[in-house]
Amino acid sequence: xTALATQSLAASELLVQLKxxxxxxxxxxxxxxxxxxxxxxIRRGDFLALMGPSGSGKTTLLNLLGGLxxxxxxxxxxxxxxxxxxxxSQLTKWRARHVGFIFQFYNLMPVLTAEKNVELPLLLxxxxxxxxxxxxxxxxxxxxxxxxAKHYPSELSGGQEQRVAIAxxxxxxxxxxxxxxxxxxxxRATADEILSLLQTLNQQQQKTIIMVTHDPRxxxxxxxxxxxxxxxxxxxxxxxxxxx
Amino acid sequence: xxxxxxxxxxxxxxxxxxxxxxxxxxxxAVFGVACVVGVFIGVLxxxxxxxxxxxxxxxxxxLIMMRAGATxxxxxxxxxxxxxxIANLPGVAKRDGKPVSSxxxxxxxxxxxxxxxxxANAPLRGVEPMAFEVRKSFKIIEGRNFEPGKNELIVGRxxxxxxxxxxxxxxxxxxxxxxxxxxxxxxxxGLAESxxxxxxxxxxxxxxRGNSYQIVRVKLDDKNGLDTVKEAIAADPKFNLDxxxxxxxxxxxxxxxxxxxxxxGYPLAILMALGAIFGAVNTMYTSVSNRTREIATLRxxxxxxxxxxxxxxxxxxxxxxIGGVIGSIVVYFIFNGYTVSTLNFASFSQVVFDFAVxxxxxxxxxxxxxxxxxxxxxxxAIRAARLPVATALREV
Numbered sequence: 212x213t214a215l216a217t218q219s220l221a222a223s224e225l226l227v228q229l230k231x232x233x234x235x236x237x238x239x240x241x242x243x244x245x246x247x248x249x250x251x252x253i254r255r256g257d258f259l260a261l262m263g264p265s266g267s268g269k270t271t272l273l274n275l276l277g278g279l280x281x282x283x284x285x286x287x288x289x290x291x292x293x294x295x296x297x298x299x300s301q302l303t304k305w306r307a308r309h310v311g312f313i314f315q316f317y318n319l320m321p322v323l324t325a326e327k328n329v330e331l332p333l334l335l336x337x338x339x340x341x342x343x344x345x346x347x348x349x350x351x352x353x354x355x356x357x358x359x360a361k362h363y364p365s366e367l368s369g370g371q372e373q374r375v376a377i378a379x380x381x382x383x384x385x386x387x388x389x390x391x392x393x394x395x396x397x398x399r400a401t402a403d404e405i406l407s408l409l410q411t412l413n414q415q416q417q418k419t420i421i422m423v424t425h426d427p428r429x430x431x432x433x434x435x436x437x438x439x440x441x442x443x444x445x446x447x448x449x450x451x452x453x454x455x
Numbered sequence: 456x457x458x459x460x461x462x463x464x465x466x467x468x469x470x471x472x473x474x475x476x477x478x479x480x481x482x483x484a485v486f487g488v489a490c491v492v493g494v495f496i497g498v499l500x501x502x503x504x505x506x507x508x509x510x511x512x513x514x515x516x517x518l519i520m521m522r523a524g525a526t527x528x529x530x531x532x533x534x535x536x537x538x539x540x541i542a543n544l545p546g547v548a549k550r551d552g553k554p555v556s557s558x559x560x561x562x563x564x565x566x567x568x569x570x571x572x573x574x575a576n577a578p579l580r581g582v583e584p585m586a587f588e589v590r591k592s593f594k595i596i597e598g599r600n601f602e603p604g605k606n607e608l609i610v611g612r613x614x615x616x617x618x619x620x621x622x623x624x625x626x627x628x629x630x631x632x633x634x635x636x637x638x639x640x641x642x643x644x645g646l647a648e649s650x651x652x653x654x655x656x657x658x659x660x661x662x663x664r665g666n667s668y669q670i671v672r673v674k675l676d677d678k679n680g681l682d683t684v685k686e687a688i689a690a691d692p693k694f695n696l697d698x699x700x701x702x703x704x705x706x707x708x709x710x711x712x713x714x715x716x717x718x719x720g721y722p723l724a725i726l727m728a729l730g731a732i733f734g735a736v737n738t739m740y741t742s743v744s745n746r747t748r749e750i751a752t753l754r755x756x757x758x759x760x761x762x763x764x765x766x767x768x769x770x771x772x773x774x775x776x777i778g779g780v781i782g783s784i785v786v787y788f789i790f791n792g793y794t795v796s797t798l799n800f801a802s803f804s805q806v807v808f809d810f811a812v813x814x815x816x817x818x819x820x821x822x823x824x825x826x827x828x829x830x831x832x833x834x835x836a837i838r839a840a841r842l843p844v845a846t847a848l849r850e851v
Contacts, residue, residue: 270845270849271845274845277755279755279844279845279848280844280845299760300759300760303754303757303758303759303760304757306755306756306757307756307757307758308757312752312755312756314752314848316748318748318749318751318752318848320469320749320752321473322469322472322473323469331465331753331756332756332757334461334462334465335458335462335756335757335758337458379756391848
């Protein structure tokens, strides 16, 4: 089997499987259902945009996929591991190894330089200082910010901060990149740059990306778009191809 | 394990580097702890200074003999004959063939305080030449010693500082008798420095004490002499005495006031500590609240809840220790060596002593600060660890 064939087989395998996932919160004495019996399969190497009105459950779903929250019911399997059966500390360790987060407001540590911010996830690994430096440099180069490594977040533009955040999400080579409104705080031109970067990461690095967005133009950069409403997937979780 | 330590270090360093942004609330905590530690060390330095003054000049090889049942010099008394018998006991050291035995008379005189409109009880001690031999470190520092048979006084360094009109050359009147101050002395910083000394015979006449004394101090000829002396006293029915080592006697005398100072000081320090703990709790809750998104981000990346909690606790400890160190330094410079006087409950006379901010007390102060920091940081640390990550990530 050729390397190309292996790659194409890997790309087609399922990374995420959700079966009958429900999530409800307690609000006083009432149970508020946010997600209801959701089924969803996501292939490795996909770039999926999750769209829907506010309160439709997109972010809740993203939190479940990132191991930040646990479903009330159902099976949630990522990379062959049942997240719904993991304890809180197991989920913490799982997140460190398998997920990279990209947030709307970048969430960089203001007291750390760009390179130190990017290095954070690597501090949870057994890599040596030299190896960490090497990985950080590669990640910053990938997002085009090698020349800003020593700058603090306050010395960077919004777009640059988001690139640092992307480098931080990428640096430990996670299976899954989860983006919560990654361009929500950026102007159009910068947003397009960030989305192009994500697209490149998906196409050239085969990164699986799941992006929550309100912005249809942002969703256009994804391979597939999934619509949610009132805690359920529209069209029973069948994904639609984005228009390119 | 190594990974957890790395996490704690990384988060703690970030927290500490964030401190300038939270200077106001952090300063409140530091100031609160500094005040508490200041009061704590201040009070204890008073007690330790008093104790040191009482005990430091005492010697293990000096015995104090009082009438049986007497609890202090004030309530003791013995005749000349008895003092002579004591001097000749086996085990008493001799110098130039004479026993090192010092019969002493002790009265209290009313004397004006320096810079105050009030009088105090000053101890006036009548001594004989052997009194200077039996003391561990006695030194005339100004003027000269009194001459036997004359109404002359020498005054302790501490007494001179606290009581008025005791400059060398001045004349003071106690009752109907006038005394000339002819010298000042030091005695190793001990209790004697609070006293005025004169010739025992003159004092006996002035206060119509006949030929009586109150106590006798004797120097032992070797370290094991106490038992010999005690056995000799027990064997002779002419004696009706209590015998104690000078160090033990002075320690007993210092106990009531030391206890009183601590009894007032500890509750005061604890009450203030409660206030400081609330300050620290408030500061740390604010710190956690200000860093909610940072903490949530770190948790999302994969940092553990325990390192987050411990780093919050460490921050609290660091602030408290800074406060403790500041409090200790300030108190050291203000109080160490500061001279005051107070009534010694045991003798009903003034004791002049210096506040003693000892290294031990400084360590105790910092430990106290650490306890405040730990309690103050504990609940905020738990809050930091239990922060709901998904919700906290969206906080702006």
